[in-house]
Amino acid sequence: MATHPKEKIDEMLDARRIQPASPDLAQRIILKAQMIPQIQVFSLARWIKQTFAELHLPNPAYVLAGTLMMGFVVGLNVPADTVTDNADAVQALSFVDPDEGLL
């Protein structure tokens, strides 16, 4: 099967010449970076992710840890003065026939 000859424009594009970079370019970049401090942005999400990554925990551990944390959050958000009151139960019983009693 005859192949199409490569078009001249493709040849020209392939042959675009590039002036070589300075041999020490990589070294210059490394030296420049050494003089610059990294930006340390604290992100809770990133910290949690890194901690888990370092611990190499299996997936169920993430679920367990997530559930525990949700439990803490819910527990801590319940007002401290919440008390159980029998008043609601008594009111509900008033609608029930006397011979039915509690189920």
Add this chain to the structure above:
Amino acid sequence: MPVAWPEKDDEELLALIQHGSQEAFSVLVQRHTERFYRLAYRYLQSKETAEDVVQDAFVKLWEDPGKWQAERNNKFTTWFYRVVVNLCLDWQKKKKPLELGDQELSIADDRDTPDSAMIHAQEQKILEKEIAALPERQRTALNLCFDEGLSNHEAAEVMGLKLKALQSLVMRAKTTLKERLKNYL
């Protein structure tokens, strides 16, 4: 046990850079400087400027390595191509349009005879001028597709395009170039 740096892939190195590892940064820079320089040079046609752009890109990465996020970007090189392309385009917007001087004539292949070297250099000069005059997306598609280190799929990914769309951009760019360079083809 000593760390086998060359065996680490880019993503592993980036995770270490995010923890402040200068060794990992050095390995990454040495591995990729040449390839990103080539790309920058294609845009800027100036050794000094291309080197500055590549240096700037890597230093920014070192300063804030959190910009690269593994879960969003599958491959470091794809993301970094985009960074370098954007820096080149920013640079070109700030500067005057590309002016090719005598400097480009000196980079002709030494194997050519003086006459053919002169013709090649002249052709290349005109080609670069016409490429610089192409619309931004066509120019980017052309520069990425003719980079030997990048497949067409990766080039499409860098530009956030489907493969067909990229091929269409390249085709349009080549048609425009053929039209403008018909005296030389």
